[in-house]
Amino acid sequence: MRLRTVFICIILLFASGLSSCKKDLLHWKKDQQIDSHTTHTIDRILFLNDTLGFAVGGLRFLYADILTTHDGGYTWSLETYPEAGKEIYDITASPDGTLYTCSYDAKMLSSGDTGKTWQFRQLSSWQPYKSVAFPTSTHGLMVGGVSFDFGCTGHVGSDGNVTSYDSVGYELNQIRMLDSQVGFVCGYGVIKKTTDGGNSWRFLNINTDNFTAMDCRNPACIWTCGYAGSIFKSTDGGESWTRMRNGNDLTIPRYHLYDILFTDDMNGYAVGEDGLVTYTDDGGQHWMEFDRFTKDHLRCIARAPNGDLIVGGENGAFYRLQR
Template identity: 35%
Template sequence: MDATLLSILQKCRAKKFSLVKLYIVVMKCILTFLFVCSIVFTACEKEKITPQQTTTISTGTTANLYKVLITKDNTIIVTGGKRYETSEMLISRDNGNTWQLQSIPEAGKALHTICQGPNDNLFATGIDSKLLISKDDGKTWQLRQLSIWRPCNGIAFDKKYFGYVISDEAQKKGIIATINIDGEILNKQEYPFGLNDIQLDGDTVFISGYGAILKTTNQGQTWQYLDIKNDNFTAIAYTNTRKLWVCGSGGSIYRSYDAGNSWEKLRNGNSITKKKYVFRDIIFINDNEGWAIGDEGLIIHTNDAGDSWKEIEQFTKAGLRSITQMQDGTLLICGEQGGLYKLKP
């Protein structure tokens, strides 16, 4: 666009065009460009996918819901809450047919994340690094206070009983804390950027953050910066074939076929010819099929490993935060304002 305008200006000067004529020429160029962009956007709109079925689940809460977990016993737990007021969970033990809303007053802050760790224990954390531990599949919870005192966005345990908790403070500061199964901090490392998501494959740990992806293979003794940047990376998807996908709040999607050693940009969030997306989570159920979700009810789908994506027809305007797949293939998605949805692709 800049080169085209420069060429026009040079021609106009050579022909001694008046300022009025120059203005008309430039405006025609801009309008033509905008027309082409509108055609591109319209074409994208026509490619939206209509799902077989969408179901909005009555949750009984207006608090934001941040993370969905399906345990090994097929219990479904959704964590959330009002930022500085409540810790809330939605629990289903019948494959999502009925739900129980559980409040945990002693924690009293929103829960951003949950994982299943050693001995199948459950660990949930969030605002002010309040840590909840359950040894009975979510029936009862014990409260611990991690000495991080920041919003925690991710938690995961490796096979050697090491846990990793990541935090974020206004996307300007982050902490990786290594913990044991009792919630005791063994080590802390600080970073000058926020940390958003964590994924494990055995002893290999990946963490996404503001402008960076980190990786460790030695229980967090050292962390490697991977060769990827230019977005606030909000979520990671990983398959057991060493394939990685990451998405960002700036609308980009990247893919790695070698456990993060090299990256391919699949979607450029800064492109002026693409719709503006804000991604919050991404999932791949195999090496080819995946979904990414985000603000304003955004869901996109791929069946070619991310080479191309199509939007799912919008069924809510609420922001979407977490997505997982249930045993029957149905997608379970949670989000803002108590939103919980089932989607049959």
Template identity: 25%
Template sequence: MKFRSIYIIAAIIFAALLYGVYSYLLKGVPQYLFWKVDLLSTEDFTKITINDPENIWLTGAEGSIYKSEDSGESWSRLRQPDGIALNYMYFINQNTGWVTGENGILLSTTDCGKTWSSITVGDTESSFSAVWFLNENNGFIAGGMKNQKAAGLLYSTTDSGKQWNKCNTPVSHISSLVFLDNAAGICCTSDGLLQTGDGGKSWLPEQSESNLPLERLFFINRESGWAAGSENGVYTTSNGGKTWKVSRGTEEYKINDIFFIDTHSGWAVGKDGLFLYTLNGGKSWERLETGVVDDFLSVYFFNTDFGLICGRNGTVIKVETLP
């Protein structure tokens, strides 16, 4: 009996020590919860954008635009589907935003999405995947010709999108575009990363560890950026895109989008409900199971505790961390 009591006490002490070690290891590690939001739609949602918890936007592959004003709990459809895919949304402030899509479509709003105006840039064979504005007047849209990998398109405006001028473009389709200032820009193409130092007039290959296709760019400041590829992992730069290095261990993942809230905390999403996060600026990544089998196409975090993911077949996921 005495030895049994000693055994029980030892077991309790060991369990307490084990719990203490476990708690210490988990300290500072986010514990994520994934909540599925049902919009009663099977439309592929291509892009999610958050101005603040009261202004959250979704664009769809059938032409819909949805808005949430309650942190993603409920959604209203502001634009009915018309069969023309919308690919990317970008807001420069609370009221002014743009949406690019197929068939040369470009939508714009100046009243926080209450109304949208539509124009066609180029022709109906144009497909625009990216938009970037330096300010309310000066901006770019980018993409390519449908079903033509070697036909990249880049247009610029200096009058808030009233007129668009075609720029000299890279030879391949542009999937993502970032400008670091009025002159320096970087784009992802089907031939790898390209850079410009003259406002998009000419483009040169970036120095990276791969010339494989990359899908998405994200810069948190002038120096720190990340690029993600559909089957090529995550690449990082700490010198404004002059050189890039692959984040080891991510090469196996098919990634569709990437987002950072600061130079340390970031997230990447992709095929079959893939969800990755990093706490060290992308040096290493951890994968979490989400219970979702549909592809994730876009991720956006308002802060380190609250984010949203959207994807195929009407997928919208609310992401929160445990307190």
């Protein structure tokens, strides 16, 4: 009898959670599919100004893709770079405007003419880099890893020369530098901070997820999401963290999150598997799910120059969203 009562309570908890999910389901004012001209994965989106933007991706062992828009993200053209030949996971711009990408097996493309032409460089370390930052015009950092228990960090010059390299026992997923000295990396059970341009890194007090992405709104306010569905916020530059969504809570939907974006202090989005877009309008206190316009995993989210959202993901999934 006692076991039966416990079982009924568990069922009621799940039913309550499902009912809450349906009640909180949001609807887009407009969700428009963008022609990506590819069935490959789109991993990262970057806008340089009101008209020019890039999206990068490909297939891990086969293709390196760069999509370019000249009209603020409404239409895109695709170029594939066989000399790189590995999936491009990230793209960044240095202070002088030079663009850099990073690919699996330490392949790098760079452009000094806003993407009109790209130069290929094979880095000497041959590591599975997944994220890149160029906080100065001459010095960049790359991080990556595989299989949860291997990670790597490389310092690279604008000429593609790797000046130093280090390996760690946990996968690293993303690096974001706020200036030439201060930055963060996130990965499997870790977020670390540097205050000396990446020469040394300090572990921060957060470790309960495989952290996949960060949104650094300013030096104090940092958001991060994890593959297990957790979302954390720091308001003191990473010294302390508040869990805004518990991915291990059995009473709420199970999410796998890949990217996070806040458009202001209160409004934020996270994207993930099976077309998930979840949203908060109260600074992360509550998260609501949008109705799903695709079943493809969404890997990245960015804000278009006019304020729309653009998301990209697997199988060439590419959408423009209006809330």
